[in-house]
Amino acid sequence: MPQAAEGCARAGIGWIGVWRDRLAEVGTTSGARAIRDAGLRVSGLCRGGWFGAADAVTRRANMDDNRLAVDQAAELGALVLVLVCGPAPNRNLVAARDYVADCVVELCEYGAERGVKIGIEPLHPMYCGDRSVVVTLDQALAMTQGLAPARAGVVVDTYHVWWDPSVVEKIRACGPKIAGFHLADWLVPTPDMLNGRGMLGDGVVDMRSLREAVDGAGYDGPIEVELFNPDIWAIPGDDCLRLIKERYSAHVLSGAQP
């Protein structure tokens, strides 16, 4: 993670999105220091969530881990703690979704104490069975109802939402609740359901129209490029960041936007 932070700084990128497994390798305090020393700020911390479980002991442990994630986000000064909401412990999706909604409210109370905003990221519906019962933007937005935009919001990821026939309307409806914006392209064919995400421009997603929708909804925070793909991970870091910046300019920038 310190290497990634230094690479971003060399590439003129002012923000970094942090994953907790990588943060754990160096520890929160020294990770936070490495990022500060590189002159960066933390756009988001991934991931909290994964609340559900078949038994009460595990559910309680899951909530404890989410409080820890809030603490880590506070120490990093992350703009948002991103939630991936986990699968249902049985075939009852309705109950699993209700449980997530309750947990979001509970976690937001703790986030408010620590000054950490909670962001619910709907995942692509192909993850509904094993990673997230939250699969659409309107569903995520509904879970933040009654919570202030400074406390809770929705994270828009192009990879997860591009297929939605009403994605533009749903992004608009999120408005001030947009708490983050992630980019990845959808490759055809998809090489892997988890780690098959595409470099910007290599796939079929109209990234610019989604960027314009998010802009139009009023979001002006950092934009994260999030590419789970071993072929991309194998590219030397500085080369990879250069490629990402080129592709971002070609496929995401619109008009005079930064």
Add this chain to the structure above:
Amino acid sequence: MPQAAEGCARAGIGWIGVWRDRLAEVGTTSGARAIRDAGLRVSGLCRGGWFGAADAVTRRANMDDNRLAVDQAAELGALVLVLVCGPAPNRNLVAARDYVADCVVELCEYGAERGVKIGIEPLHPMYCGDRSVVVTLDQALAMTQGLAPARAGVVVDTYHVWWDPSVVEKIRACGPKIAGFHLADWLVPTPDMLNGRGMLGDGVVDMRSLREAVDGAGYDGPIEVELFNPDIWAIPGDDCLRLIKERYSAHVLSGAQP
């Protein structure tokens, strides 16, 4: 296909869903005869659709093939010709979806001449890049607006729609427009994006609640079990049909329903 028809008859199943590639192996006329001779009726013919293309010549050829599919459905006496609507020829999903909607209207006119109902099957959003720009029930239903239920409808497939947070409401909204009901389970993990469909009960889908939603919407036509999976295809036919019937009783039947 004649073997499958005879197997269904032996198993006491009165209907069969036909795929055009299998029909082509024996020819439409002799295929239709084999099914009639076995005492079966054809629930649906798969598949028409796949309208879009980058060039006008291919688009015209695609529509010609759809007319041929209507003719085949008429000869088989199929209750519905199922459309899989194909991917976008470029990154413009909005244009691709508009084109599909226009083609559905055009094909329905021909279907009306031949007495064949057209059924739009929304596919799972993970196929949006390569198989179907139609990915939700409400989107499919909107494409049938202004077309009589006897002429055009929506095919509900549990595998494609189970993840949708408002699937029950969307099924209810389809009402008399439900033109078919397909069953497959979602396996965790999914072994293959195309041919990884699960035997009823082996996955995470609450099949019974979806059956009840379709019943509640007023659908009383045949129910197709549609399992793309080489492990299932490897089971000897009679054994496979016996297993399907057992699983159907255990996971789909509800109360006194047949």
